[in-house]
Every structure is written in C-alpha cells, then in structure tokens.
Amino acid sequence: MKSALIACLILSVFSVEISLNNVATTQALEKLKESQWASFIVDFAEVELSSGGALTELVEAISQLIDQLEEELDDIHHAYSKRTDEHNRDVTRLEQEIQDADRDIFNGEDFIDNVLIPQKERFQSALAQLKNNIEENRRVLDGETVNRKKQHEQFLSNIAEINEAIGAVR
Numbered sequence: 001m002k003s004a005l006i007a008c009l010i011l012s013v014f015s016v017e018i019s020l021n022n023v024a025t026t027q028a029l030e031k032l033k034e035s036q037w038a039s040f041i042v043d044f045a046e047v048e049l050s051s052g053g054a055l056t057e058l059v060e061a062i063s064q065l066i067d068q069l070e071e072e073l074d075d076i077h078h079a080y081s082k083r084t085d086e087h088n089r090d091v092t093r094l095e096q097e098i099q100d101a102d103r104d105i106f107n108g109e110d111f112i113d114n115v116l117i118p119q120k121e122r123f124q125s126a127l128a129q130l131k132n133n134i135e136e137n138r139r140v141l142d143g144e145t146v147n148r149k150k151q152h153e154q155f156l157s158n159i160a161e162i163n164e165a166i167g168a169v170r
Contacts, residue, residue, distance in 0.1 A: 033039040041062060 033042055044061070
C-alpha cells in the first residue's frame with residue numbers, strides 16, 4: 001500500500017509540475033500529509049523544488065528507502081519464519097513425547113492388568129495352598145512324632161523286658 005502510494009507520488013511529480021499556488025494542489029498535498037510517509041515525501045519534494053534541485057535525487061533516496069524497508073521486512077519475515085519453524089519443531093517433538101508417554105502408560109497399565117494382577121492372584125492362591133500344606137504337614141508331623149514316641153517307649157519297654165528275661169536266665 002505504501003509502495004503504491006510512493007510510486008503514484010513519484011509518477012505525479014515527474015508528469016506534473018507542482019504549483020504551490022494552486023488551491024486544488026494545496027488541498028491534495030495537505031491530504032497526502034496525513035500519512036507519515038507521504039508527508040515526508042511531500043516535504044522533501046517541496047524542499048527540492050524550492051531549492052531548484054533535481055528530483056532524481058529524491059527518486060533515488062525514495063528508491064533506496066524502499067529497498068532498505070523491503071530488506072528489513074524480508075529480515076523480519078525470515079526471523080518470523082525461523083521462529084515459527086522452531087516452534088513447529090518443538091510442538092512436533094513435544095506431541096511425539098506425549099504420544100510416547102501415553103503409549104508407555106497404556107503398556108504399563110496393560111502389563112499390570114494382564115500380567116501382574118493375575119500373577120499376584122496365582123501367587124496368593126499358591127501361598128494359601130502352601131500354608132494349608134504346611135499346616136497339614138505339621139499336623140501329620142505332630143501325629144507321627146507322638147506315634148514314634150509311643151513306638152520308642154514300646155521299644156524301650158520291650159528291651160527292658162528282654163533284659164529282665166536275660167537277667168532272670170542268668
């Protein structure tokens with residue numbers, strides 16, 4: 001928009017000799033002065049015309065200003081594109097990390113639900129069975145210990161009888 005306005009102003013300066021006494025021209029110049037850039041260019045053109053200098057210097061200065069502003073705009077666009085690319089890479093990386101974390105959480109929950117909990121239940125069942133077996137084995141052991149003690153007492157009693165019989169025979 002500004003470039004178009006500047007180009008129109010330059011063409012009008014080349015094609016029409018500006019007369020500061022003309023009322024319509026004065027009004028048009030006042031209207032142009034409402035814009036900062038147009039005001040700068042009009043003031044510069046008035047100085048050039050009043051000093052009798054050639055407008056080629058004005059055209060060159062405006063052209064250089066346009067080139068400089070376009071370079072600055074390109075630099076701004078480049079910096080913005082660079083920051084946008086960095087942002088997009090960060091967003092992509094973080095989204096991937098979130099997906100990986102979600103997948104790890106799902107796999108962990110699946111492992112807990114499908115492996116560890118059933119395994120825990122099997123271990124608890126096996127532990128209960130082992131406790132029952134231990135209890136049964138203790139009961140059997142206690143019974144066998146009592147039975148063995150009775151057998152031992154019977155054996156000692158038999159030996160005592162045999163020893164008495166041998167002692168009586170002698």
